[in-house]
Structures are given as structure tokens and as C-alpha cells.
Amino acid sequence: MKAEIKDGKFMGSAKVGPKGQIVIPKEVRDMFDxxxxxxxxxxxxxxxxxxIERFDTFNQIADDIFSGKAKELYPEHTEEDSISFAKSIRSMKGEINDE
Known part of the structure; x- marks a missing residue:
């Protein structure tokens, strides 16, 4: 099957290497910058x-939650749950920088 983008969607394959790594297909890297x-x-x-999502996307969600938009973004969750989620995103940044 030839991998291609059609109607803003992509279907392709990637092999898992011996270290558990995969290569994100070029078409997808281009699509999501x-x-x-x-x-x-x-x-x-x-x-x-x-x-899989870029960290920047989740970092923006955390920014929005901390700026008081938790209920607007996630009306089905309590504000405490949303803040806890935002804190977990921020804690990942520390883990990422430590690698």
C-alpha cells in the first residue's frame, strides 16, 4: 500500500526498531509541522x-487552564481535575529536559 494524504488524513506504516523506536512518516511530520x-x-x-502529539499543544492547554479557562475547555471535569492535568503536563517538561 502506498502511503498518501487524502482529505487531510494519512494512513501508512512504520516499523519498530530494536530499541523500540519508530520513524514518524515524512508526510505526517510535514502535515503537523x-x-x-x-x-x-x-x-x-x-x-x-x-x-502522539507535540508537547507545545499540551503546553498551550496547560497555559489556558492556568489562565482560568478550565471550565470552558473541559466543562465535564472539575476545575481541580483540570488543574491537576495541567500540572502533570508541566511536570513532563521537567522530565523531558532531564533526558
Whole structure:
């Protein structure tokens, strides 16, 4: 199957290397403006699968929560839960810088 972008969607494959590493296909890196040196967050849910997102996206969510937009962004969650989520995002930045 030839990997291609159609209607803003991409389907392709990547092999897992011996160290557990994968290469994000160029089409996807271009689509999401992912460059060498960018930090990404890997989200995993046993039932829903794996998602990859740039750290900057989650950092902006944390900024919005800390600026008082928690209820606007996540009305189904308590403000305390949203702040806890934002703090966990910020704590990842420390882990990322330590690597």
C-alpha cells in the first residue's frame, strides 16, 4: 500500500526498531509541522490505542487552564481535575529536559 494524504488524513506504516523506536512518516511530520528536536507526548489507552502529539499543544492547554479557562475547555471535569492535568503536563517538561 502506498502511503498518501487524502482529505487531510494519512494512513501508512512504520516499523519498530530494536530499541523500540519508530520513524514518524515524512508526510505526517510535514502535515503537523514536526521537526527534528521537537518534543512529543505519547498518550496510551489500553482500549483506545496510542496517540502522539507535540508537547507545545499540551503546553498551550496547560497555559489556558492556568489562565482560568478550565471550565470552558473541559466543562465535564472539575476545575481541580483540570488543574491537576495541567500540572502533570508541566511536570513532563521537567522530565523531558532531564533526558
Amino acid at each position: 514536526i521537526s527534528p528536536g521537537d518534543t512529543i507526548i505519547v498518550l496510551a489507552d489500553e482500549k483506545r490505542g496510542i496517540a
